[in-house]
Amino acid sequence: MTRITELPTDEVVLPGNRACAGCGIGIGLRAVTKALEGRLVLVNPASCLTVLGGMFPTSSVAVPWVNVAFPSTAAAAAGLAAGLRATGRADEMTVLAMAGDGGTSDIGIQALSGAAERNDDFIYVCYDNEAYMNTGTQRSGLTPRGARTTTTWTGKRENPKDVPRIMEAHGIPYLASTSAVFPTDVYDKVVKARSIEGLRYIHMSTPCPSGWQFDPKDTVTIGQLAVETGLVALYEVEDGAFRLTGRSASLARSGKRKPVADYIRMQGRFKGMAEEDIAAVQAWVDQRWAGYIARHEASAGESTGA
Ligand SMILES: Cc1ncc(C[n+]2csc(CCOP(=O)(O)OP(=O)(O)O)c2C)c(N)n1
Numbered sequence: 001m002t003r004i005t006e007l008p009t010d011e012v013v014l015p016g017n018r019a020c021a022g023c024g025i026g027i028g029l030r031a032v033t034k035a036l037e038g039r040l041v042l043v044n045p046a047s048c049l050t051v052l053g054g055m056f057p058t059s060s061v062a063v064p065w066v067n068v069a070f071p072s073t074a075a076a077a078a079g080l081a082a083g084l085r086a087t088g089r090a091d092e093m094t095v096l097a098m099a100g101d102g103g104t105s106d107i108g109i110q111a112l113s114g115a116a117e118r119n120d121d122f123i124y125v126c127y128d129n130e131a132y133m134n135t136g137t138q139r140s141g142l143t144p145r146g147a148r149t150t151t152t153w154t155g156k157r158e159n160p161k162d163v164p165r166i167m168e169a170h171g172i173p174y175l176a177s178t179s180a181v182f183p184t185d186v187y188d189k190v191v192k193a194r195s196i197e198g199l200r201y202i203h204m205s206t207p208c209p210s211g212w213q214f215d216p217k218d219t220v221t222i223g224q225l226a227v228e229t230g231l232v233a234l235y236e237v238e239d240g241a242f243r244l245t246g247r248s249a250s251l252a253r254s255g256k257r258k259p260v261a262d263y264i265r266m267q268g269r270f271k272g273m274a275e276e277d278i279a280a281v282q283a284w285v286d287q288r289w290a291g292y293i294a295r296h297e298a299s300a301g302e303s304t305g306a
């Protein structure tokens, strides 16, 4: 695993941008673009990432950037990848589609599903800030149960969709779940994805101080707690083999996950959440975690022939 001191020092995410202080997207974007050595064309629908990128003619990210209509991110990326191949330039740069949780789990899912079925040749990163943040925090298919948004002002009642599992069902060659506050985990996964042909899907948690209602200085603490509780798991699935990575792999060994209440109580969006709802989230996380452990051990057994 790459150490933080070993990450490339070249930056395409320039100092100063329009995102809120403490936004997790910038941290994740830096790790992703470092892994691609700045040789990418970014395809992006309306979102906080668009805001971070800046308004024409200025930009805070020094790569070619294609703004596309909300539902068409994966279709546009597929077209760009085909165009690069047709002109013999596919080796020059990676096509990186990067969209929010709303743009992925709700509005863009049909184009993404079609691209996955065709195994189109690009990397898709869903950065997950768990709501439609750019338009003022409306609930998405990835907003967690209990979170207050402007459209769930007594707290969302449903658990979020499991988009990585939906993507896995398409049989794509590589998918991963990661968190922006573990930049080396992001970096290693994008480096691996880069070496694989076809559709590669990476789900990246990006804490949002504004929508989740916590102090911007706590972005890394909140992101780490999401992993410590098992609400966010770091893993990858390569040709069907499931593997927990980094901190999630060590939590699987130690069995010392923190209670989800520690995470929930640090954020204003969960204010007033009933104890039985917190218990329901804990039970949901426990069940999902047990599934991860079973798959991790099964894949490890297969690779050792045990
Ligand atoms: C077709 C269409 N519907 C709605 C909008 C308005 N809109 C712009 S950004 C946004 C929120 C996007 O949410 P998400 O994809 O989660 O990204 P985030 O803003 O959270 O980074 C919405 C609804 C739009 N630009 N186009």
Ligand code: SF4
Pocket (backbone or CB within 6 Å): 018, 019, 020, 021, 022, 023, 024, 025, 048, 051, 129, 133, 134, 207, 208, 209, 210, 211
């Ligand atoms: S609203 Fe959240 S995701 Fe959007 S720029 Fe601000 S901190 Fe980042």
Ligand SMILES: [Mg+2]
Pocket (backbone or CB within 6 Å): 100, 101, 102, 128, 129, 130, 131, 132, 133, 140
């Ligand atoms: Mg969002």
